[in-house]
Amino acid sequence: MSSASRHAVVIGGSLAGLLAAHVLKDHADTVTVVERDRYPDGPEHRPGTPQDRHAHIFLKGGVQALDALLPGLPDELREHGSPSLGMPDDLLQWQGGQWFRRTPAATHMLTGSRPLTDWLVRRRVLADPRITVLEGTEVTGLAGDATRVRGVRIRPRGAGQETRTLAADLVVDASGRSSRAPDWLRAIGAEPAHEETIDAGLAYSTRFYRAGANPDGATFRGIYMAIDGEHPRGGLLLPVEGDRWVALLSGFKGNEPPTDEAGYLDFAASLPDPVMREWLDKADPLTPIHAYRRASNVRRRYDRPGRRPAGFLATGEALCAFNPVYGQGMSVAALCAVALRDALDDRRRTPTTRRVQRALVAVARQAWDISAGADRAVPGATGSAVRPRAVDRPAAWYLRRVIERVPGNRVVGDTFRQVGSLAAPTTAFFAPRVARAVLFDPVPASPSSPPLLPETPDAGH
Ligand SMILES: Cc1cc2nc3c(=O)[nH]c(=O)nc-3n(C[C@H](O)[C@H](O)[C@H](O)COP(=O)(O)OP(=O)(O)OC[C@H]3O[C@@H](n4cnc5c(N)ncnc54)[C@H](O)[C@@H]3O)c2cc1C
Incomplete structure (x- = not known):
C-alpha cells in the first residue's frame, strides 16, 4: 500500500479475513471487514462457515504463525480447553496400510472446535478500534477499473436493500473457496486468475x-x-x-x-x-x-501476469483452498497473514500489489504441494491440474520411499510430521540424516495391530 492509502477493506471476516485485517491496521488509518453473516456472541456455529461443524486441526506451523500475529492466542485456546495432541504418541494412526509406532511427539496440534478458534481470534482482532466490521453485509462487486480497484460494492443482507460503494485504497478478498472475485474482476474489465483445480470428490x-x-x-x-x-x-x-x-x-x-x-x-x-x-x-x-461435500483443491494464480488491477489481493481460501483432510487451511490463513505483514513491513522493496500477492502464493505452496500431490494420485480425480508433471516423477519416487519408512522409522517419521505440520520446509526430507534413512535403511517393521500404548522415550529408533 502506498503511504497515501488510508482505508483497507477486507471481504469476509472468517479466519483469513480477520488475520489480514489485524495486519492491515498497522498500514492504514482504518480497516473495514465486510462480513455477510452476523457473528454469534460466543463460540457458536454460523452459516458463512459451514465447515465449522467438522473437525478442525491447527497444525504446529499455523499455531506458530498465529502466536506471532496474536501473541498468547494459542495459550488462550488451550486455557479454553482446546486439547493439544502429540504426534505420533497420542494418536492411533493407520496410513498406507500400516499402523504407526507411537514414538514420543515430534510435533503437536490443537484440536479445539472451529467455533472456539474463530471466537477467540475474532474477540482479540475486533477489539482494536482501527478495525470496523460491517456485519450482515454482502460484497456484490468491485469498484474501479482494470488498472486500479477503488473500493467494493456492498449491500446489507435482506430483501430490497440498496447497494452502495465503499471506497478503499486496498481490497483484500478473504471470502473463502467460493469467492466470486473472478466474476467481479471481469465486471471491471480485468482478467480473473487462472484456476488450478484438483477434485478427488472428498465427502x-x-x-x-x-x-x-x-x-x-x-x-x-x-x-x-x-x-x-x-x-x-x-x-x-x-x-x-x-x-x-x-x-x-x-x-x-x-x-x-x-x-x-x-x-x-x-x-x-x-x-x-x-x-x-x-x-x-x-x-x-x-x-x-x-x-x-465440496472439498476440492483450488489455487487461483493471482501471482501470474495478467490484466489485473493494483490494490486487489486475495488471501486464505479465496487464494488457495485445500482438500481439508490434510488440515491445512487455517494454518495457511495464518501463514498468509504473516507473509502479508512481512511484505508490507519490508523497507527494502516497494510493496506493489504483485509483489505482495506473490508472497502470499509462495507461503501457501508447501500446503498446496502436499494436498494437490496426494489428490492427483486418487483414481477418478478431476480438474485442470490433475495430470502429474514429468518433473514430479523423481520427487514421487523419493516420497514413496519416505512414506514407506514413516510408520516404523523415527527419523523419517518425525521429519514427515514436521513437514506435514508446515513447521519445516520440504527440503528437510533431504537433510543428510533423513536422506540416508530414506535411501539406504530397509523398510522397518511397523505394529501389526493398533498400538494401544505409546512407546517410552528411549525405545529404539
Ligand atoms: C469440511 C472442512 C474441514 C476443514 N478442516 C480443516 C482443518 O482440520 N484444519 C484447517 O486448518 N483447516 C480446515 N479447513 C479449512 C478451513 O476451514 C479454512 O481454511 C479456514 O476457514 C480459512 O478460510 P477463509 O477464512 O479463507 O474462508 P472461510 O472460512 O470460508 O470464510 C469466508 C468468509 O467470507 C464470508 N463471505 C463470503 N462471501 C462474502 C461476500 N460476498 N461478502 C461478505 N462476506 C462474504 C463468509 O461468510 C465467511 O465468513 C476445513 C475446511 C472444510 C470445508
Whole structure:
C-alpha cells in the first residue's frame, strides 16, 4: 500500500479475513471487514462457515504463525480447553496400510472446535478500534477499473436493500473457496486468475460425541485412519473442548459416508480396523450427523501476469483452498497473514500489489504441494491440474520411499510430521540424516495391530 492509502477493506471476516485485517491496521488509518453473516456472541456455529461443524486441526506451523500475529492466542485456546495432541504418541494412526509406532511427539496440534478458534481470534482482532466490521453485509462487486480497484460494492443482507460503494485504497478478498472475485474482476474489465483445480470428490460426515471409552488399558487420545488413493475410506476421532469428541468419516467419490445413524456406524465398521466403530458404539452422540461435500483443491494464480488491477489481493481460501483432510487451511490463513505483514513491513522493496500477492502464493505452496500431490494420485480425480508433471516423477519416487519408512522409522517419521505440520520446509526430507534413512535403511517393521500404548522415550529408533 502506498503511504497515501488510508482505508483497507477486507471481504469476509472468517479466519483469513480477520488475520489480514489485524495486519492491515498497522498500514492504514482504518480497516473495514465486510462480513455477510452476523457473528454469534460466543463460540457458536454460523452459516458463512459451514465447515465449522467438522473437525478442525491447527497444525504446529499455523499455531506458530498465529502466536506471532496474536501473541498468547494459542495459550488462550488451550486455557479454553482446546486439547493439544502429540504426534505420533497420542494418536492411533493407520496410513498406507500400516499402523504407526507411537514414538514420543515430534510435533503437536490443537484440536479445539472451529467455533472456539474463530471466537477467540475474532474477540482479540475486533477489539482494536482501527478495525470496523460491517456485519450482515454482502460484497456484490468491485469498484474501479482494470488498472486500479477503488473500493467494493456492498449491500446489507435482506430483501430490497440498496447497494452502495465503499471506497478503499486496498481490497483484500478473504471470502473463502467460493469467492466470486473472478466474476467481479471481469465486471471491471480485468482478467480473473487462472484456476488450478484438483477434485478427488472428498465427502465428510461428522458427529460430536460425549467421551466414549477406549479399549481396556489403551491410552490413545485420538484415532486417524488416513484416506488415500488406495484406501478410499477414512476416519478421524479427536477430543475437543468441553469433554466432547468429534468423529469424522471421510470417503472419496463413490465412498461417500452416509448421514443416517445406521449407515454412519456401518461405514465406520467398514474401515480397515474396527477400533473406531468400537469407540463409537460406547459413546453418546450429542449432535446430528452433518455432511460436507465440496472439498476440492483450488489455487487461483493471482501471482501470474495478467490484466489485473493494483490494490486487489486475495488471501486464505479465496487464494488457495485445500482438500481439508490434510488440515491445512487455517494454518495457511495464518501463514498468509504473516507473509502479508512481512511484505508490507519490508523497507527494502516497494510493496506493489504483485509483489505482495506473490508472497502470499509462495507461503501457501508447501500446503498446496502436499494436498494437490496426494489428490492427483486418487483414481477418478478431476480438474485442470490433475495430470502429474514429468518433473514430479523423481520427487514421487523419493516420497514413496519416505512414506514407506514413516510408520516404523523415527527419523523419517518425525521429519514427515514436521513437514506435514508446515513447521519445516520440504527440503528437510533431504537433510543428510533423513536422506540416508530414506535411501539406504530397509523398510522397518511397523505394529501389526493398533498400538494401544505409546512407546517410552528411549525405545529404539
Ligand atoms: C469440511 C472442512 C474441514 C476443514 N478442516 C480443516 C482443518 O482440520 N484444519 C484447517 O486448518 N483447516 C480446515 N479447513 C479449512 C478451513 O476451514 C479454512 O481454511 C479456514 O476457514 C480459512 O478460510 P477463509 O477464512 O479463507 O474462508 P472461510 O472460512 O470460508 O470464510 C469466508 C468468509 O467470507 C464470508 N463471505 C463470503 N462471501 C462474502 C461476500 N460476498 N461478502 C461478505 N462476506 C462474504 C463468509 O461468510 C465467511 O465468513 C476445513 C475446511 C472444510 C470445508
